[in-house]
Amino acid sequence: MSYLVFARKYRPQTFAEVYAQEHITKILESTIQLNRIAHAYLFTGPRGVGKTSMARIFAKSLNCITNGPSIKPCNECQNCVEITQGISADVIEIDGASNTGVEDIRDLQRELMYSTSNSLFKIYIIDEVHMLSKNAFNALLKTLEEPPENVIFIFATTEPHKVLPTIISRCQRFDFKRIPIPAIVKMIKSISKDENIKIGDNAMFMIAKKADGSMRDALSLLDQILALGSQEVSEKDVMEIFGIVDQDIYRNIMKSIFERQPADMVNILHNILEKGNDIQEFINGLMDYIRNILFIKLKIDIPELSVDSKNTLKELAENFSENELLYLISLLIKTKTDLKMSNNPILVAEMSFIKLSKLAEMTSFEKIKEIVSKVENKSVEASQKQEQQKNQNNLPGLKTKKIIKDIKEEVKKNKPALDKIDLATAKKFQPEINEKIKKEKPFIFNYFKDCIIENVENNFIHYTVFKPVFYQMLGD
Numbered sequence: 001m002s003y004l005v006f007a008r009k010y011r012p013q014t015f016a017e018v019y020a021q022e023h024i025t026k027i028l029e030s031t032i033q034l035n036r037i038a039h040a041y042l043f044t045g046p047r048g049v050g051k052t053s054m055a056r057i058f059a060k061s062l063n064c065i066t067n068g069p070s071i072k073p074c075n076e077c078q079n080c081v082e083i084t085q086g087i088s089a090d091v092i093e094i095d096g097a098s099n100t101g102v103e104d105i106r107d108l109q110r111e112l113m114y115s116t117s118n119s120l121f122k123i124y125i126i127d128e129v130h131m132l133s134k135n136a137f138n139a140l141l142k143t144l145e146e147p148p149e150n151v152i153f154i155f156a157t158t159e160p161h162k163v164l165p166t167i168i169s170r171c172q173r174f175d176f177k178r179i180p181i182p183a184i185v186k187m188i189k190s191i192s193k194d195e196n197i198k199i200g201d202n203a204m205f206m207i208a209k210k211a212d213g214s215m216r217d218a219l220s221l222l223d224q225i226l227a228l229g230s231q232e233v234s235e236k237d238v239m240e241i242f243g244i245v246d247q248d249i250y251r252n253i254m255k256s257i258f259e260r261q262p263a264d265m266v267n268i269l270h271n272i273l274e275k276g277n278d279i280q281e282f283i284n285g286l287m288d289y290i291r292n293i294l295f296i297k298l299k300i301d302i303p304e305l306s307v308d309s310k311n312t313l314k315e316l317a318e319n320f321s322e323n324e325l326l327y328l329i330s331l332l333i334k335t336k337t338d339l340k341m342s343n344n345p346i347l348v349a350e351m352s353f354i355k356l357s358k359l360a361e362m363t364s365f366e367k368i369k370e371i372v373s374k375v376e377n378k379s380v381e382a383s384q385k386q387e388q389q390k391n392q393n394n395l396p397g398l399k400t401k402k403i404i405k406d407i408k409e410e411v412k413k414n415k416p417a418l419d420k421i422d423l424a425t426a427k428k429f430q431p432e433i434n435e436k437i438k439k440e441k442p443f444i445f446n447y448f449k450d451c452i453i454e455n456v457e458n459n460f461i462h463y464t465v466f467k468p469v470f471y472q473m474l475g476d
Helices: 022-033 051-063 078-085 102-111 134-145 181-194 201-211 215-226 235-242 247-258 262-274 279-297 307-317 322-341 345-357 365-377 380-393 408-414 423-428 430-440 442-448 468-474
Strands: 040-044 091-095 122-127 151-157 172-175 452-457 460-464
Touching: 022 051, 022 172, 040 051, 051 078, 051 091, 051 122, 051 151, 102 134, 181 201, 181 215, 201 215, 201 235, 215 235, 247 262, 247 279, 247 307, 247 345, 262 279, 262 345, 279 307, 279 322, 279 345, 322 345, 423 430, 423 452
Parallel strands: 040 151, 040 172, 091 122, 122 151
Antiparallel strands: 452 460
């Protein structure tokens, strides 16, 4: 007997065996029990989540010879066996992609007049129904509205937006969900036990994540790994076969970002590319890693991660603020878009990684507001005078903002004998002040360097800012 792949061997045969679609199985079971069978159903959802399998189970439940219409088909009678094998004369499966024309629909309509051979219902399962042409859909409308007795249509599609609204309105629609990672891991663990496969939790998690919500993809991936000829599946095997990047590499990237090491960042990127890893997949993995750090920082639970992984992420989370992590993710999202548009994707990736390493030099908007707030709170009286001075000195048509900075201590370092700062002294020491700001707050300096000292009051220097962008960033 030929080898049967896991996706077929472990295909669900009853409603109870369907993973993560309880919201649909519950309604279909109730439909059968109450004998409220509709004439047309539309199953929508991503690939590999059980649409066609559910259609077959529903057909077996209705046409089972042993149990009659029942939520528990016997899977042993002639009808059940033929439906499972896809050879039933009364349950016809049609590929919508291969039967797209009006003539195909007319052939189907001519078949409808014939009665069932050995079943209660004649059921047509049309997969990828969105591939039908507009004319084919229109030819099907009348049949859907007034179908022959005991005829049921079950449409399945991954792209429901391409199905005509007039078709959808004549069907009961069921939206299938992506299979969550824990459910896929549970299925892999069950199969591994039945097949005597030794596989670690991390390896199962990688396969489940790579499947991207598709149970069929997960089982196909497991089949592919076992093609190596070993009944033991290691984490290393999974990473090598599917080009998955080791989590330690992502951890080293975050360490390089924190330590401001652009050379290390670029070297890591080059090593990844030399191994043949897909750059888009690599960036997706890095985004997921940063997302997990952010979730740990926000105290959002990530059930699929191990305790050791959470502890590692927790240590990294201490080095970054929430806004910094959000900035990193937004930059990577932009990088993905740029990679698709560029003729030189390696250059785009290199420049992006250098930008990531410059994160430590950036000061967030919230930090700027915090700095200004602390300075203003030092003297309520000075703040009030500053507001009055601002109203008197606003230039027409140009937004201005007074930036207050107490530099008394700074001036004393250079000239300890001074007790009071005047305008001339402030202008004299402006290069030293700018240099200190450039060193400690480079992000502020980019806007601060063009400021003009206007006057000095109570050892506070008043600046006029001619950069509207900086005015907006500070807020009102």
